Amino acid sequence: MTALRRGPLAGALTAVVAGGVMSLLVTIAGGQLSNFAVAIVALTIPLMGAGVLFGWLSEGERLHSFGHAMLFWAAAFSLSRLIQQLLVGDTSLKDGPVGFLIYQAIVGMLFGFGFLLLYQYVLVVCRRVLGEPAAAEPEADGDKPSG
Secondary structure, X not given: OOOOOHHHHHHHHHXXXXXXXXXXXXHHHHOOHHHHHHHHHHHHHHHHHHHHHHHHXXXXXXXXXXXXXHHHHHHXXXXXXXXXXXXXOOOOXXXXXXXXXXXXXXXXXXXXXXXXXXXXXXXXXXXXXXXXXXXXXXXXXXXXXXX
């Protein structure tokens, strides 16, 4: 049986919480309470995908520094917000697509900072609940199949 990977799971759980809170704030600030549920789902789904990818990259030590993580979230959050805008049906971007993406990248870096803080706590809880992952057994030289 394949072991459950803690990084992607923690990333998904963190994104669900953060996406829900962020969607709530964006929706209330925009004043369109009728789209409240749609906005939450439309932002949380792409953030969850980005959170799983972030967890996988972090677990595999592919995000080597804080700066790489911030750049990841600048791009991922911008794309998630663009997807949200398209899913909600608001295709008119106030400052045009470039201005929208630049602004969302700035917000995404701040979102990424909060995500990192929350992710670390969720990862600890996942490890407590699921236990530590089993260490891989080293292969002996004679165990490799010939052929």
